[in-house]
Amino acid sequence: MLRKWAFRSVFAYLLLGLSLYLYLFYLADTSLPELFKGSSADPETFMNQRELMLSEEYSTIRNLLFFLSTPYEWLFYFLILIFGVSRAFENWAKKTTKIRILQTAIYLFWLSLVSFIAIFPLQFISYNLSTLYNISTQTFSAWMKDELTDFWVNYVTMFIIVGVLYYLIRKFPKRWWLAAWALSVPFTIFLMFIQPVVIDPLYNDFYTLKDKELEAKILDLADRAHIPAEHVFEVNMSEKTNALNAYVTGVGSNSRIVLWDTTLEQLTDDEILFVMAHEMAHYVEKHIYIGIGIYLLLSFFGLLIAAKLMNRIANRHGKLFNITSPASISSLPLFLLITSMLMFAVSPLSNFISRYQETRADRYAIELTEDKEAAITAFQKLSKVGLSQVNPPLLVKIFRYGHPTMLERLIMLEEYDLGEKESPSIENQSEE
Numbered sequence: 036m037l038r039k040w041a042f043r044s045v046f047a048y049l050l051l052g053l054s055l056y057l058y059l060f061y062l063a064d065t066s067l068p069e070l071f072k073g074s075s076a077d078p079e080t081f082m083n084q085r086e087l088m089l090s091e092e093y094s095t096i097r098n099l100l101f102f103l104s105t106p107y108e109w110l111f112y113f114l115i116l117i118f119g120v121s122r123a124f125e126n127w128a129k130k131t132t133k134i135r136i137l138q139t140a141i142y143l144f145w146l147s148l149v150s151f152i153a154i155f156p157l158q159f160i161s162y163n164l165s166t167l168y169n170i171s172t173q174t175f176s177a178w179m180k181d182e183l184t185d186f187w188v189n190y191v192t193m194f195i196i197v198g199v200l201y202y203l204i205r206k207f208p209k210r211w212w213l214a215a216w217a218l219s220v221p222f223t224i225f226l227m228f229i230q231p232v233v234i235d236p237l238y239n240d241f242y243t244l245k246d247k248e249l250e251a252k253i254l255d256l257a258d259r260a261h262i263p264a265e266h267v268f269e270v271n272m273s274e275k276t277n278a279l280n281a282y283v284t285g286v287g288s289n290s291r292i293v294l295w296d297t298t299l300e301q302l303t304d305d306e307i308l309f310v311m312a313h314e315m316a317h318y319v320e321k322h323i324y325i326g327i328g329i330y331l332l333l334s335f336f337g338l339l340i341a342a343k344l345m346n347r348i349a350n351r352h353g354k355l356f357n358i359t360s361p362a363s364i365s366s367l368p369l370f371l372l373i374t375s376m377l378m379f380a381v382s383p384l385s386n387f388i389s390r391y392q393e394t395r396a397d398r399y400a401i402e403l404t405e406d407k408e409a410a411i412t413a414f415q416k417l418s419k420v421g422l423s424q425v426n427p428p429l430l431v432k433i434f435r436y437g438h439p440t441m442l443e444r445l446i447m448l449e450e451y452d453l454g455e456k457e458s459p460s461i462e463n464q465s466e467e
Contacts, residue, residue, distance in 0.1 A: 048107065058428070059098055059428065063430070064428070065427060066426070071442065075446075078090070092168075093164070094424040096164055102430075105379055108154065122358075122365045124141075124145045125365040127142075128142040128364075144190065147189065170278055171277075177275070188237065201364055212338040219334060241270050241293070242268065243266045243268060260312070267292055270293055270295055273297050279301060279302065279421065281294045281310045282314060294311070298310065301416060303412075306409045307413075320399070326389075333381055337377045345366060389438070390436065411445060424440075426442045
């Protein structure tokens, strides 16, 4: 029976992989519509033939890895459940100590270790691919250091979450999901608050922008947008990647606008000001807080569904999954399997919302800087350096893209009329 279920699940995964391969490499259309040939969105206007070829190859392989990695995670959780590996870890923990919190720590360590080993091949393929296409500049030892840091950061975070979660399941068998959701509100905000000052520095060095003339320009831009910023931070990403990026992180007094040093090296000041204006838009339009609100709304229904499914599976298929009760910590892979599936199922909606916010930020940035040329060349360079597809396949856009495609962004900028602003005048916004 177990061999039959294992064979079916592995076969389904391989069939899915083959289908995705055929779709991405042979069926998906990534060509530029004839209407946009010769426009600023036409990659042939800012990439040479070799770069065009490499961007298609790299993006297609990355997309395939993306679609394979999540089902691979589901397959892993399913197999360790039906083969009793999770149950064995729980029994091992119980034989080691009678203290429940230590049992959780021991169980979670072995589960995390096996997960790390199982997922490592895909992680290594992704790293190797980035190195091969000159996206990553990181040595293998430095990359492994980050992977091990990830392991321990995730382990500590999961230890706190899992310890509290299973206490709630035992304490409130019927309403644990509601209690877990209520506690997730302050915990999520706390994690976002400490992210810039505790977690991010574990991976990179952050410091105030060295170019004080550029910093003054950015702070002047922030003042025009009524953002109380005192510093702009840069991070030394060049030792890891050639890609370009900037982002807003944190909440409250720990909010930061961060520039990668690669962005500083490869973009002009005007292009950087547009990128910074885009990031400022997320602050002005409160996208971070809206994102928290959406996450909490989705997690409310996600935990409710997960609770009902766990109870049903434990009652009807407990023998197959080696689960005696949802309160047993050996049911954790089932919880992770269900929540991962739910997150993937809802990703088209969350990505759609994210793309809308990013479009709003692009519009805000062009209104604030009034420099369409710098905006267009900035996006062209982002696409060129990152070897990203200008017009990715539809399924990739729906499930993977939290930003509009480069085709959509560049055409929007090219057609944008600064004389007809959609949002209220930036200069007339009230201070936050």
